[in-house]
Amino acid sequence: RFINEPGQMKLLIVVDKLLTGFDAPPATYLYIDKQMRDHGLFQAICRVNRLDGEDKEYGYIIDYKDLFRSLERSIKDYTGEAFGGFDREDVSGLLKDRLETGRERLGDALEAIRTLCEPVEPPRDTLAYQHFFCAADTADPEALKENERKRLALYKLTAALLRAYAGLANEMHDAGYTDAEAAEIxxxxTHYDNVRKEVMRASGDYIDLKLYEPAMRHLLDTYIRAEESVKISAFDDMPLVQLLLERGADAVETLPPGIRRDREAVAETIENNVRKLIIDETPINPKYYEKMSELLDALIRERRAQALGYQEYLKKIVALTKQIKRPGDGARYPGTLDSPAKQALYDNLGEDEAIALAVHEAVTLTKQDDWTHNPIKTKMVRIAIKKVVQDDEKLDKILELIKNQQEYA
Structure with a gap:
């Protein structure tokens, strides 16, 4: 399918792996401002017909010389005039109907994401999607990790669907869809975009869309959310845990509407995010975050037993989040343990202040530049720690803990 624009003609090129043998560097746009035919034109087109990265899906030709005159006779024959010196079978398929190809692509994208979401239990509401893609039980510390692959597939397939839809959104009727079909699609x-956003928020899979997917945000604003209210804040681009720290229970107001309307969905979203934070931070201080995990489990049990009102639950989960994110706050550590690394040693060495400080000193005096990636330098640190921690099994755990401390990097 050709797109007619003032003074030019644009063609969509569909990649054919057989046409990648030329040595000229690939390109995305080809501007034709001189007469070309047969082999010269064929080789030029092949430059935009080759992939040179994951982001490139097809190339464009801007034809100022109207070389593809076959359009005047048949919109399906793109080869007659321009490639008169070739046998038809040699150039067949080089150029294809843009709308036809776009319709196939949109159909494939819809089928792929429908298949992924088919196992979601009825009524396929916000909670059902959370249970399928995040955790059926927020008290299960392994559920988020086990479902990570499904979530990544959801994000990838939704992005592919949005791009496929954007390619046809303004030409659905020309592509052969009725008004009813276009509205349904x-x-x-929109539904799958909302599912993607809710699952990403509910799982704590934070992605800064402003930096990571500017093109995706443009597609959403242009084709999906054009009729919605104007966005006046960027709170949905911040991790939920960070919002809980900064805004307390008011952070709930930043959740997507589908989650916000259901208190159970709100609770599970917060619990999944807090659980993910605990999992992510555990290597830095295993003993401390083991206690935090137990506190979260206890809070979940209280909520499910309806021993807490909704506001009281929010108050407690915010307080727990602060404990998790800021372990050094308060007076639980001796004054000499004035850094996260020292506090982690204290927690994981039986809360023995003297041993924690002795290990800290041994590491500080022995470690060399980039020691965590050098076996010999690492061995030197291990020998120094062994003078304080005699048990080999415990020593190896403490050494791994020390490697995870930014202070000792």
């Missing part, structure tokens, strides 16, 4: 695309 738009609603389905």
């Amino acid at each position: 738009r609603a389905e695309v």
